[in-house]
Amino acid sequence: MVRVLVTRPEPGASRTARRLEALGFQPVLLPLTETRPLPVETSIGADAIAVAVTSANAVRHAPRALIASLAELPCHAVGKRTAEACRAAGFLVVTEGPGDAEALADLIAGGVAGKAIVYLCGLVRFQAFEQRLTAAGVDVQPIETYDTTGMDYSDADVVARLSGRPVEAALLYSAKASAALVSLIARPALRQLFEKTQFLTLSARVAGPLEGIAGQAIGIASQPEEDALLALLSQPR
Structure with missing residues (x-):
């Protein structure tokens, strides 16, 4: 069974x-980042x-009072x-975007030009x-509801989570996680675990x-969404 490293944060x-x-794979969990809520001012500009x-x-980290104050506004999700x-x-009216932040910006820009929008973000x-x-x-108007920080693992922690065995594939969802994984691979005690990843x-x-x-070998999803990322696992290696 192919062992797949999952680096994204919980949940x-x-x-x-x-x-x-x-899908028939063996997941190996090694979150390289974690998210935590930030103090947020729950009032917004009218x-x-x-x-x-x-x-x-x-939205997962946003205070309920903030969501309640925004719930009736049209919500554009990526x-x-x-x-x-x-x-x-x-949120009462949610529009699903194309999966890419820049494409979402282009999609909604025309309808809100000259006006203000609230951006819930990290x-x-x-x-x-x-x-x-x-x-x-x-x-x-950005409202920062959460922060993303790196996870600190010792060599022994990583070896234990990987059961001391190499992983065939690693799923990466953020540049921060990719940089963290590169740092782990650079450690002499861990390098052999990723030689064929x-x-x-x-x-x-x-x-x-x-x-x-x-x-x-580096694969890039055809679309910035998990379905496209997991589809890469079925391609020949």
Whole structure:
């Protein structure tokens, strides 16, 4: 059975593990990042006409009072999973985007040009979404509901989680996780565990930190969503 390393934070890691088991793979959980809520001001400007969300974590960590104050505004979610999280959180009208933050910005820019939107987001995030909207004349009001931090593992921790055996594939969902994995691979005690690993990434940006690993197989999902990422597992290695 192919062993697949899952590097995303909980609770997504366990959800992905269940999907892998159903597909006939053996998941190995090693979250390389974790998310935690940030203190948030629950009042917003009265001029906002819509909400944008590019990460399910942004609504998962948002205070209930904040969600309640925004729930009646049209909500633009980046993709399917985020849209589901927005509906579960209490947003009444949720539009599911194309799965890519920049594409979502292009999609909604025309309808909100010259107006203000609230952007539920993390402290650490890719800036292109806001930049595209700002360039289109949209007043983006970011509300940072969570932070993403790295996980610290000793060599012994990693060896124990991997049962001392190499993994055939690793799933990577963020550039931060990719950089963290590169750091682990650089450790002499761990290098042999990743000598034949295929690195499967959610996007070219996520794959970026892996470029310095010579001779390794790197796959990039056709779309920045988990279904496309898992589809890479069925391709010849």
